[in-house]
Amino acid sequence: MNNNIIDRVRLVKPRVHCITNYVTANDCANILLACGASPIMADCPEESAEITSLCSALVVNLGTPDPQRLEAMLISGKKANELDIPVIFDPVGAGASHFRTDFALKFLREVRLSIIRGNLSEIRSLAGTSSNRHGVDTTDIISDTSIQSAAKLAGELSLKTGAVIAITGETDIVVDSSSAYCIHNGNPIMSSITGCGCMLSALMGAFSAVSDAMLKAAIEAVTAMDVCGQVAAEHLLPHEGNASCRNRLIDAVYRLNAEALTSSADIKKM
Amino acid sequence: MNNNIIDRVRLVKPRVHCITNYVTANDCANILLACGASPIMADCPEESAEITSLCSALVVNLGTPDPQRLEAMLISGKKANELDIPVIFDPVGAGASHFRTDFALKFLREVRLSIIRGNLSEIRSLAGTSSNRHGVDTTDIISDTSIQSAAKLAGELSLKTGAVIAITGETDIVVDSSSAYCIHNGNPIMSSITGCGCMLSALMGAFSAVSDAMLKAAIEAVTAMDVCGQVAAEHLLPHEGNASCRNRLIDAVYRLNAEALTSSADIKKM
Amino acid sequence: MNNNIIDRVRLVKPRVHCITNYVTANDCANILLACGASPIMADCPEESAEITSLCSALVVNLGTPDPQRLEAMLISGKKANELDIPVIFDPVGAGASHFRTDFALKFLREVRLSIIRGNLSEIRSLAGTSSNRHGVDTTDIISDTSIQSAAKLAGELSLKTGAVIAITGETDIVVDSSSAYCIHNGNPIMSSITGCGCMLSALMGAFSAVSDAMLKAAIEAVTAMDVCGQVAAEHLLPHEGNASCRNRLIDAVYRLNAEALTSSADIKKM
Numbered sequence: 001m002n003n004n005i006i007d008r009v010r011l012v013k014p015r016v017h018c019i020t021n022y023v024t025a026n027d028c029a030n031i032l033l034a035c036g037a038s039p040i041m042a043d044c045p046e047e048s049a050e051i052t053s054l055c056s057a058l059v060v061n062l063g064t065p066d067p068q069r070l071e072a073m074l075i076s077g078k079k080a081n082e083l084d085i086p087v088i089f090d091p092v093g094a095g096a097s098h099f100r101t102d103f104a105l106k107f108l109r110e111v112r113l114s115i116i117r118g119n120l121s122e123i124r125s126l127a128g129t130s131s132n133r134h135g136v137d138t139t140d141i142i143s144d145t146s147i148q149s150a151a152k153l154a155g156e157l158s159l160k161t162g163a164v165i166a167i168t169g170e171t172d173i174v175v176d177s178s179s180a181y182c183i184h185n186g187n188p189i190m191s192s193i194t195g196c197g198c199m200l201s202a203l204m205g206a207f208s209a210v211s212d213a214m215l216k217a218a219i220e221a222v223t224a225m226d227v228c229g230q231v232a233a234e235h236l237l238p239h240e241g242n243a244s245c246r247n248r249l250i251d252a253v254y255r256l257n258a259e260a261l262t263s264s265a266d267i268k269k270m
Numbered sequence: 271m272n273n274n275i276i277d278r279v280r281l282v283k284p285r286v287h288c289i290t291n292y293v294t295a296n297d298c299a300n301i302l303l304a305c306g307a308s309p310i311m312a313d314c315p316e317e318s319a320e321i322t323s324l325c326s327a328l329v330v331n332l333g334t335p336d337p338q339r340l341e342a343m344l345i346s347g348k349k350a351n352e353l354d355i356p357v358i359f360d361p362v363g364a365g366a367s368h369f370r371t372d373f374a375l376k377f378l379r380e381v382r383l384s385i386i387r388g389n390l391s392e393i394r395s396l397a398g399t400s401s402n403r404h405g406v407d408t409t410d411i412i413s414d415t416s417i418q419s420a421a422k423l424a425g426e427l428s429l430k431t432g433a434v435i436a437i438t439g440e441t442d443i444v445v446d447s448s449s450a451y452c453i454h455n456g457n458p459i460m461s462s463i464t465g466c467g468c469m470l471s472a473l474m475g476a477f478s479a480v481s482d483a484m485l486k487a488a489i490e491a492v493t494a495m496d497v498c499g500q501v502a503a504e505h506l507l508p509h510e511g512n513a514s515c516r517n518r519l520i521d522a523v524y525r526l527n528a529e530a531l532t533s534s535a536d537i538k539k540m
Numbered sequence: 541m542n543n544n545i546i547d548r549v550r551l552v553k554p555r556v557h558c559i560t561n562y563v564t565a566n567d568c569a570n571i572l573l574a575c576g577a578s579p580i581m582a583d584c585p586e587e588s589a590e591i592t593s594l595c596s597a598l599v600v601n602l603g604t605p606d607p608q609r610l611e612a613m614l615i616s617g618k619k620a621n622e623l624d625i626p627v628i629f630d631p632v633g634a635g636a637s638h639f640r641t642d643f644a645l646k647f648l649r650e651v652r653l654s655i656i657r658g659n660l661s662e663i664r665s666l667a668g669t670s671s672n673r674h675g676v677d678t679t680d681i682i683s684d685t686s687i688q689s690a691a692k693l694a695g696e697l698s699l700k701t702g703a704v705i706a707i708t709g710e711t712d713i714v715v716d717s718s719s720a721y722c723i724h725n726g727n728p729i730m731s732s733i734t735g736c737g738c739m740l741s742a743l744m745g746a747f748s749a750v751s752d753a754m755l756k757a758a759i760e761a762v763t764a765m766d767v768c769g770q771v772a773a774e775h776l777l778p779h780e781g782n783a784s785c786r787n788r789l790i791d792a793v794y795r796l797n798a799e800a801l802t803s804s805a806d807i808k809k810m
């Protein structure tokens with residue numbers, strides 16, 4: 001069996017059900033196609049469970065929430081648990097409104113999650129350690145000094161939920177209840193591209209769909225995204241900026257192979 | 271009068287009402303502008319009929335359905351019939367959920383359609399010949415051996431509905447109740463771009479708005495899309511992939527003229 | 541204090557709450573990031589006020605309206621007034637349906653606005669001087685002969701609402717109750733890019749968030765958008781069109797600095 005997850009995604013072409021926000025849905029669909037997966041976007045309670053049952057992974061993204069979409073998330077989350085397919089949760093903006101935070105906590109209680117990916121303040125609000133509210137695009141970045149405490153927080157949330165926790169920002173960490181990894185790839189321009197987090201969560205859906213090891217799937221997805229961000233930034237012309245970089249990032253995923261990924265990866269066990 | 275539909279679109283600048291999914295709405299708007307048409311996206315029952323009455327064609331796309339959007343589709347479909355303007359139907363994901371399939375069949379019964387465009391399994395589910403369910407991005411591609419049976423199926427659906435039927439995939443066929451055409455243009459990378467089908471259906475809206483011959487409008491729209499896909503693929507740099515190709519495809523429509531279209535077209539009567 | 545608004549946006553990184561249509565939401569988010577601001581898209585009444593209270597400006601865009609989104613607009617508009625943060629209103633399609641026109645007029649009555657930006661027919665429908673209905677992408681362009689009457693109309697609407705009025709099209713004018721400016725920058729291809737108006741309104745949100753002078757903020761945002769449209773058009777390759785131009789326009793905002801803006805600006809007091 002092939003150990004390289006990206007190669008397996010291209011071979012298996014897993015269907016990934018995304019219940020996601022309308023701001024970055026197009027980018028999520030294109031990055032899933034770029035890595036070889038097949039996206040299905042469907043967010044309506046009337047069909048949500050049926051769509052999930054056609055798929056190999058479910059990605060739930062809390063951006064632009066409304067009551068119907070949230071209902072579909074719960075229905076599909078439970079269906080995914082029933083079918084034993086991975087559920088990726090991206091709690092966009094958790095902590096920014098009670099509506100989002102309350103739902104995120106409810107989702108954690110009612111659905112068994114495989115991977116949770118967010119920025120530091122989103123993960124903090126899930127862990128219940130956030131005293132003040134933060135925006136969707138927080139500057140609450142993991143610094144070198146705070147990285148150990150972020151890993152501790154993630155480890156505790158992993159222990160509580162059973163999910164792998166990925167906290168992404170300037171530095172990315174991926175943690176389960178017993179180990180923690182730090183990925184030092186990526187490029188600062190990624191913070192100026194809307195949906196980098198959403199796209200990464202979508203990629204995690206594809207990677208987890210073809211892997212039994214959620215920690216490995218999450219680490220490889222983070223690394224793939226970061227390495228592709230580097231490739232995209234390298235190809236930028238002097239007059240190009242975040243919009244072209246978004247396209248080049250998805251392009252880089254389309255061109256990515258396991259060898260390039262392995263040779264560029266800068267992953268350290270913490 | 272100019273026989274080249276693309277030239278007429280650029281001259282007439284028809285308004286096209288799109289009730290479409292949020293995943294590819296931006297691409298549909300940009301491809302309509304690229305061909306010279308003027309897009310109006312509006313999917314709310316409260317204004318849907320009024321918007322349709324300002325337009326020269328209606329494009330109904332079943333991606334990301336919800337009850338309000340479906341209600342708007344029926345209202346606008348009936349208004350378009352009343353005004354005798356073309357209705358293009360793109361049954362995205364028909365067959366993937368009962369919610370979509372049931373609505374698609376209801377829409378067929380209650381609205382008189384000009385063109386129906388889908389992939390093979392979507393068209394199969396409308397024809398009632400699909401025994402198993404398929405996803406939104408099906409790999410159920412028309413092969414050389416199945417092309418005759420696909421044309422037969424499309425011919426029957428055309429006879430039943432009065433609409434021109436376009437089945438697109440690796441090979442594209444456009445069929446009415448008495449004739450069938452096969453278009454051999456296009457490029458494989460198009461299957462990795464989200465919304466190629468949606469964009470084609472939008473283009474059909476613009477083309478049908480300025481033509482009395484729906485078969486010709488559908489064939490020219492398919493050919494235009496495929497030829498532009500080829501142009502886009504030719505201009506791709508070695509490090510570019512599906513995201514850049516999406517942009518180059520819309521760019522190619524912006525630059526397309528009737529001569530280039532005619533000289534590249536590979537259309538065969540079946 | 542720095543007088544160049546774009547520099548201040550990059551320094552302050554204001555959070556901008558956008559209640560906007562799903563067609564161009566991604567472009568609005570990316571252009572806000574490009575100028576240095578931080579976008580939050582949220583359109584659900586359950587969280588709308590709470591999100592507004594985290595932000596330094598509110599941008600309300602009437603594209604793809606539905607009853608819930610409209611309710612969120614009123615709630616957030618009132619909250620923004622309470623907090624005394626700028627409200628930018630983009631009445632997309634006002635005049636195209638009673639649903640939109642009625643809401644736009646209600647919004648004008650119930651919310652105190654800082655800047656209103658639209659094309660000529662949208663602004664006419666707010667001013668109550670439009671006798672016939674127009675589409676979303678109107679060709680009702682400000683010509684040299686009509687520019688004086690457009691400025692008069694805008695001045696009257698400014699007097700009535702207290703807002704700065706920006707009418708954009710081939711020529712752009714920005715008007716308050718006592719003065720009027722005309723901006724002669726821009727490029728014709730911008731009319732073939734969906735969301736140029738929406739993106740400009742989003743930019744106005746960022747600019748108004750860091751300025752006390754709404755007239756200046758509006759003029760600088762219009763000029764920035766137009767100058768970036770020129771830069772984008774200059775960098776287009778012969779086979780590129782509206783889709784690449786959209787990316788290059790956002791890229792140009794990402795690269796924009798106050799000096800380039802000042803040296804290219806062609807602003808005249810009327």
